[in-house]
Amino acid sequence: MKLSLRGRIGQVNQRLKGWEALRWIDGAPRVTDVLRREVDRFGGIGAIYGVLRADPWSAVHWHNGIPPERSAEAYAAVQDYVTRNGDGIPVLFVEEAPHGLQALGGTTLPVNLALGAGMDADLTEQLAAAVAAEARARGTHVALVSGLDVLRDPRWGRAEECFSEDPVLAALLVAATVRGMQGGSTGTEPIGAGHVAVVAKHFAAQGAGIGGRNGSGAPIGSRELGEIHLRPAFAAARLGVAGFMAAYNDVDGVPCSANRALLTGKLREEWGWDGVVMADGTAIDRLRDSAPDPAAAAALALRAGVDLSLWDEAFTHLEQALDRGLVEERHLDRAVDRVLALKRRVGLFGEPVVPPPARDVATLVDRAARQAVVLVHDHGVLPLDPAATIVLVGPNADDLDAQLGDYTPPRPADDPAASTVRSALGARVVYTPGSRVRTALGGEALAAVDEVVARADVCVLVLGGTSRRSYEDEFAANGAVEGPAADTTNGEGVDLASIALPEPQLELARRARASGKPVVAVVIDGRPRALTELARLADALFVVPFPGPSGGSAIASALFEGTASGLLPASFPVADGVFPVAHDERLETARGYLEHRHPVGIPFGSGATPPARVREGSYTISAAALNNGSTLTVTVDFADPGASVVVPLYGRRHELGVRPRRRSLLAVRRVTSSPVEFELGLDELGSWATGQPIAVPVDVDVWSTGEPVRVRVTGEDGSTPWQR
Secondary structure, three states: OOOOHHHHHHHOOOOOEHHHHEEEEOOEEEEOHHHHHHHHHHOOOOEEEOOOEOOOOOOOOOOOOOOHHHHHHHHHHHHHHHHHHOOOOOOEEEEEOOOOOOEOOOOOOOOHHHHHHHOOHHHHHHHHHHHHHHHHHOOOOEEEEEOOOOOOOOOOHHHHHOOOOOHHHHHHHHHHHHHHHHOOOOOOOOOOOOOOEEEEEEEOOHHHOHHHOOOOOEOOOHHHHHHHHOHHHHHHHOOOOOEEEEOOOEEOOEEHHHOHHHHHHHHHHHOOOOOEEEEOOOOOHHHHHOOOOHHHHHHHHHHHOOOEOOOOOHHHHHHHHHHOOOOOHHHHHHHHHHHHHHHHHOOOOOOOOOOOOOOOOHHHHHHHHHHOOEEEEEOOOOOOOOOOOEEEEOOOOOOHHHHOOOOOOOOOOOOOOOOOHHHHHHHHEEEEOOEOOOOEOOHHHHHHHHHHHHOOOEEEEEEEOOOOOOOOOOEOOOOOEOOOOOOOOOOOOOOOOOOEOOHHHHHHHHHHHHOOOOEEEEEEEOOOOEOHHHHHHOOEEEEEEOOOOOHHHHHHHHHHHOOOOOEOOOOEEOOOOOOOOOOOOEOOOOOOOOOOOOOEEEOOOOEOOOOEEEOOOOEEEEHHHHHOOOOEEEEEEEOOOOOOEEEEEEEEEEOOOOOOEOOEEEEEEEEOOOOEEEEEOHHHHOEOOOOOOEOOOEEEEEEOOOOOEEEEEEOOOOOOHHHO
């Protein structure tokens, strides 16, 4: 079928919010005038976002939303209207799935930062596969999946969507997610019935925003961009991820959605990737600050390599942009071809896809929650005695929403799989909240804390933050929180100037410490915090990135059974205002701040790591061998704990003319026995200065938790780094 200009413009537009295109009325799906007008306007639609989305922004909940078991019926009503009343081309159904499908009845996983603490690529892949099967069984074609952002500033509200501050760990888990969701489909291969196409977000460097402000500029050099922020994207690209979402931020002044060097030069010409680039929500309209009118903004994005809009008005002005010569028709045809190719890849032009039943994911979710629990320190008070009198204090001790993270659908009213710390501990504890997350409850609440702690054997504080959203909150045009939102401290639109633990929570810790009783602190949060004072007040300290609905049981197990096995996926600063602190920052000639000579309070990788050492040996490989796919085997020995543990392998690269980083994560694996063999190849030993690995002469000091050994990559002529 040859599409008209109007029809082609329709294929690159994704303006509608799906919950406005369809209503659930009297037990049946009903298309709305919003959908009818869009089809009449363009004769077809490229994609529709969020038909199933349920949350406070969409104002969809259990009383007005699409019942989970009838999702396919709802999609069918939209698809039938679009194909019968338009040009006959089916529409892609796109949904959010940053940590589970954001729809009524959708499985909610621990957030990405929690999976980063678990450092288990196999489990991450299994979870991704289960979410994809669930989404496809309901009729979804495309999932928008977070994970490309690398957490470099804990003030950023979206820290929870990152896997880590470390690009190697982020790349490892992004790759696992793409494999799990797309089922191993690469390039242009069809995506099978039990899987969905992934649009990975955000491309690129959104984690490098100035001051941790969402969507702010990333004024970084090309080496920092390549080594840190492009590495997860490259991992997704070479696995054939179906799409990338262009980020809100600019890189050195050029907005990502208008950055041809990134969207075409890097992705397509250098990396050889060929998929769909989707703009972030309203990102093309935001180009009005660098373009005179909507048509010019649309032309900027289309020429740069954006193929599909999201809620933008600007892309509807493409005909005007063509008439004015701002963009060529071949640019439009290129984008249309990519959208149609994605539709073919998910089977929209063939026989109807019959997805298999969704998988049982509850056991996997519980396992991920347990792996997310990080024991920072224990001064001999753990495990807790089940016969002890335990008092439970703190705003997150009995708040399920505080465990879930942003982009979460409303939970069923009665969910037997959900547990808070209080419900998991049951009758064995005495509970009082003591404070809210950000604000005090008053003198009576503090008096209640003093009274219950006085008659306890041990006090367990459950503190931290929350990404809770309320149906009374105000939202920006893209769904971010607009203005104050109750006690919310995390999520999109909730960037913080201060990451100190709120004073009302610290006061609870001081009172517990003053009692003379043992104090165990559990911090449930979605971002690194300055925990120096709390660490001094607590005999044992746990950090738990938002662990999902079964997080209460996971924490209870860690308290009584010693099951904590996670490692910190990001460094925690020693004090508020001390940035940056990432473990792989470059070695500096400066010595920190006058008040804080050592900026890092709790470093990346802290937790229950067994003592380990790299076996001594001669590790040498040539650049030519690396380029040809050869690897070196490096063996790490550790004391076998008889349980699942994470074994990291760190390195420091010495490359001529380049200031080294303090350390870099070379590889990491979750294992149950010693020794562990790591295969080091081009990814681990090459230079990532351009965003993809290149073999250069380099010396790498390699260690796990013991003394380093030297790995050498020589030039093709046998020269060493320092001879170059």
